[in-house]
Amino acid sequence: MENYKTRITPAKEDAVKALKDEFAGYDSFIFTDYRGMTVEQITALRKTLRKQDAAYRVVKNRYAKIAFNDLEKGGADDQMVGPTAVALVKGDTANSVAKALFQANKDGVTITVKGALVGGELMNADQIEALSKLPTKLELISSLMGTMKAPVQKLAATLLAYVESKGGASADNA
Helix, strand or coil: CCCCCCCCCCCHHHHHHHHHHHHCCCEEEEEECCCCCCCCHHHHHHHHHHHHHHCEEEHHHHHHHHHHCCCCCCCCCHHCCEEEEEEECCCCCHHHHHHHHHHHHCCCCCEEEEEEEEEEEEEEEEHHHHHCCCHHHHHHHHHHHHHHHHHHHHHHHHHHHHHHHCCCCCCCCC
């Protein structure tokens, strides 16, 4: 018997190169099992993720593994078993994209998060779920600004109360 050898065709090479070029533009990747999702659900999820500057792409596992290894973002081979779709994330919005994926699941979409490669770190499903529960960067900045603004507001209110207790500030006194 002859050994079976995969024939590398130009079409396969082009498909891997296209994936590699696309993956190179993203920082984090969340792997999901999309089995049972309808076309409408996938389209709606893509639309939701696009608002967060992310993409949702159904991939052929073998091609994706090669593309990840070529980009030196290996280690995700265990996540790419069975039907796989990848949420492609730019910047530090992985937790908001993960939130959207878990929210879709709560809304009845049959999607299962398998794991993720976030900032070069491999995460399992439980870790990415924990990440999805963290506040987003904008929420943290908003909270920090509110905390920084509170003492100034208190000082202004105290000064205003003091001025009013002394008879108020009128245009005639100025």
